[in-house]
Amino acid sequence: MLQQQVRSPEYLFFEAEKKKQFLSGSEAVREAIRKANVDVAISYPITPQSESMHLVGDLFAEGYVKEYFRGENEFAVMSSVAGAAMAGVRVFTATGGPGTMRAFEMFPVWAGSRLPIVCAFLTRGINSPLTIQPDTIEMAFLLETGMLMLHAETAQDLHDMLLKAFIVAEKTDVHLPVGVFADGFFVTHTKEILHIADADSKLPPYDPHCAPVPAMDMESVPVRQMRDPFVMKSNFISYAAHASWQQEIEAAQERSRKHLERYLGGLVETEHEDAEVLLITSGTAVSQSREAMAICRKEGLSVGLVKIKSIRPFPSDELRRLAAGKYAVIVPELNRVGWLAKEIKARVDDPRRVIGAPRVFGGMTMPAHLIVDEIRRVLQ
Amino acid sequence: MSTRIVSISPAFEDLMPNEYKELVENGPYGKDYKVTDLGKYKELIEEHPLCAGCGLALSLRLVLGSLPSPEDTVIVGSTGCSALVFPQVGLHNVHSLFGNQNAVASGIKRALSLRFPDQVKDVVVVAGDGATADIGLDMVMQSWFRREKIATIMLDNEAYANTGGQESGMSMEGTVMNMAPKGKVFPKADLPKVAEASGCAYVAAASPSRPGKLGKVVRRAILIAREVGPTYVQLLSPCPTNFKTKPSDTVVTIKTREKEKSFKQYEYISDDARSFLSALDEGKQSEGKKSEGKQP
Numbered sequence A: 001m002l003q004q005q006v007r008s009p010e011y012l013f014f015e016a017e018k019k020k021q022f023l024s025g026s027e028a029v030r031e032a033i034r035k036a037n038v039d040v041a042i043s044y045p046i047t048p049q050s051e052s053m054h055l056v057g058d059l060f061a062e063g064y065v066k067e068y069f070r071g072e073n074e075f076a077v078m079s080s081v082a083g084a085a086m087a088g089v090r091v092f093t094a095t096g097g098p099g100t101m102r103a104f105e106m107f108p109v110w111a112g113s114r115l116p117i118v119c120a121f122l123t124r125g126i127n128s129p130l131t132i133q134p135d136t137i138e139m140a141f142l143l144e145t146g147m148l149m150l151h152a153e154t155a156q157d158l159h160d161m162l163l164k165a166f167i168v169a170e171k172t173d174v175h176l177p178v179g180v181f182a183d184g185f186f187v188t189h190t191k192e193i194l195h196i197a198d199a200d201s202k203l204p205p206y207d208p209h210c211a212p213v214p215a216m217d218m219e220s221v222p223v224r225q226m227r228d229p230f231v232m233k234s235n236f237i238s239y240a241a242h243a244s245w246q247q248e249i250e251a252a253q254e255r256s257r258k259h260l261e262r263y264l265g266g267l268v269e270t271e272h273e274d275a276e277v278l279l280i281t282s283g284t285a286v287s288q289s290r291e292a293m294a295i296c297r298k299e300g301l302s303v304g305l306v307k308i309k310s311i312r313p314f315p316s317d318e319l320r321r322l323a324a325g326k327y328a329v330i331v332p333e334l335n336r337v338g339w340l341a342k343e344i345k346a347r348v349d350d351p352r353r354v355i356g357a358p359r360v361f362g363g364m365t366m367p368a369h370l371i372v373d374e375i376r377r378v379l380q
Numbered sequence B: 001m002s003t004r005i006v007s008i009s010p011a012f013e014d015l016m017p018n019e020y021k022e023l024v025e026n027g028p029y030g031k032d033y034k035v036t037d038l039g040k041y042k043e044l045i046e047e048h049p050l051c052a053g054c055g056l057a058l059s060l061r062l063v064l065g066s067l068p069s070p071e072d073t074v075i076v077g078s079t080g081c082s083a084l085v086f087p088q089v090g091l092h093n094v095h096s097l098f099g100n101q102n103a104v105a106s107g108i109k110r111a112l113s114l115r116f117p118d119q120v121k122d123v124v125v126v127a128g129d130g131a132t133a134d135i136g137l138d139m140v141m142q143s144w145f146r147r148e149k150i151a152t153i154m155l156d157n158e159a160y161a162n163t164g165g166q167e168s169g170m171s172m173e174g175t176v177m178n179m180a181p182k183g184k185v186f187p188k189a190d191l192p193k194v195a196e197a198s199g200c201a202y203v204a205a206a207s208p209s210r211p212g213k214l215g216k217v218v219r220r221a222i223l224i225a226r227e228v229g230p231t232y233v234q235l236l237s238p239c240p241t242n243f244k245t246k247p248s249d250t251v252v253t254i255k256t257r258e259k260e261k262s263f264k265q266y267e268y269i270s271d272d273a274r275s276f277l278s279a280l281d282e283g284k285q286s287e288g289k290k291s292e293g294k295q296p
Helices: A009-015 A025-034 A050-062 A074-086 A098-103 A106-112 A138-142 A155-169 A236-264 A284-298 A316-323 A339-345 A368-379 B018-026 B055-064 B101-115 B129-135 B137-145 B191-197 B211-227 B247-259 B271-294
Strands: A018-024 A040-043 A067-070 A091-095 A118-123 A148-152 A178-183 A191-197 A268-271 A277-281 A303-308 A310-312 A328-330 B073-076 B092-094 B122-128 B151-156 B202-206 B231-236 B266-269
Touching: A009 A155, A018 A025, A018 A155, A025 A050, A025 A155, A025 A191, A040 A050, A040 A074, A040 B101, A050 A067, A050 A091, A067 B101, A074 A091, A074 A098, A074 A106, A074 B101, A074 B137, A091 A098, A098 A138, A106 A236, A118 A138, A118 A155, A138 A148, A148 A155, A148 A236, A155 A178, A155 A191, A155 A236, A236 A310, A268 A316, A277 A284, A277 A316, A277 A339, A277 A368, A284 A303, A284 A368, A303 A316, A328 A368, B055 B122, B055 B151, B055 B211, B055 B231, B055 B247, B073 B101, B101 B122, B101 B137, B122 B129, B122 B211, B129 B137, B129 B151, B137 B151, B151 B211, B191 B202, B191 B231, B191 B266, B202 B211, B211 B231, B211 B271, B266 B271
Parallel strands: A040 A067, A040 A091, A091 A118, A118 A178, A148 A178, A277 A303, A277 A328, B073 B092, B073 B122, B122 B151, B151 B231, B202 B231
Antiparallel strands: A018 A191, A148 A310, A268 A303, B202 B266
């Protein structure tokens, strides 16, 4: 194990020299966690996530992660990371597809308990029929769980977003879980050149005293909440307490915008945003859209691209401004339900201009020509 | 936890509620109270919202009075009647979901071991029979398989009481209940045997009809979990509301069950736990001798 020096997030993200490494998405997870100063990582196998948590296990064996074990199922794993986070340490886990569904009951608990858990969702289709292939449908289910959701386009994004996720998650005014999503196989199992900081630096440790709720460690006053606690009572005070708690989580999500803008350089990235037709999407659909845009622009068609990096909080104002006055907004997606198109339609001034297509799912790839065909059809 | 943490700033003394003041002045933090000391100090539990004669409330009061180090004990609960009590208990306690208590406790224990390697931090699971033997059984057993150093205490009222008296895996065979309209068709689960086979270093069945014994097994379970491995305690805690018995008869109900041999006290101590307990006794004896020696 390399001797690591604690450096500020700003140094690690913006100032440290970045060196080239040829890595798969799973290896990018390993390199992010190597520098993330993680206390507890808990794993459970599911394709296409498994390899990433094998590699995190290797980090534990090497000493970069302090505690690691294989849990018994995803619901239990998400419960155990919650317990560890409640007790005041930095935690990491990963899952995807059916694993996400199995664990589902815990995600609103993470947000409701204000736990800054970072989880990589390496997405895949969900049953039935059984599939292990890429699909982003699980993101549709997670939209309203209270967690922040970042969507990586590449292994580079996955690496960078994971590291930054810990810092945003742990801000006192946020202190919420962050899901970092990457399309299974397309990102996890392919290799690309990354530019990353050396492993001789790591993030500062988590400080449980910065949490807006006390750690469950009996090191602060175990005050009895009240003689007649509001939990589970049939009275208005009880309802109001639950309602305001939910609103505060929503507000904390909103407060994360400024941190995401600082660390991610904005919730969206644009290319040729003045074009008549905009492709707006997230994940690997961005890469395919970029290809399609290049083909179309060669033909003289006015096509631009918006890459959404943060799904929660959603870049509502940014997209409303970008979509204003466009001839069309095309939203390619790797799922059947078109959750991203719905999200965009709900925010822009003229939802009739938003076209939720093309859509591939069940494991299909999205060739650039499918997107090009859609652009041509719209412009006819 | 340093007991200084709970002390009240002089500026706020007038404002603090009496029960908190009592807890600071005369509470169990940093003391070594046992069940036999109940009544001599301010207890951790402040009233409770459970039904009259609730066996679970009785067990809970005795469990909280038996903690070897309340100032360093984190309780993990689960959904059910007992979850209504914990907001009124002067300990850090967690309710997350129904059935996942041992998974949550595993995470807490591992995190506290990292943060406080040289300090006692007891993690004690207190949950009902539905949470432990039915919906959470996989996570309960897996925490035993993994030899997590946590004590698991089941408050066994032989029903889903909080939802209105449905059959649980711990209900007695033949009992007619909600969701068992023709009577339960399979026997009460033998969870102590399951615990033993799953790697628990210490297993006991007790009840609040014998408070001294209950205190002893809870204390043993927590001390053994601290040093040796997982432990399990099952406390028969009848529910007068759902089984329509007189609230004043709860202890009588337990004693009748003992007579009928449908409930018996039980204790299993693994070899490792046994040597740990004898070392503990010897330590106490030699400590006692030392202090005797100091006496004039």
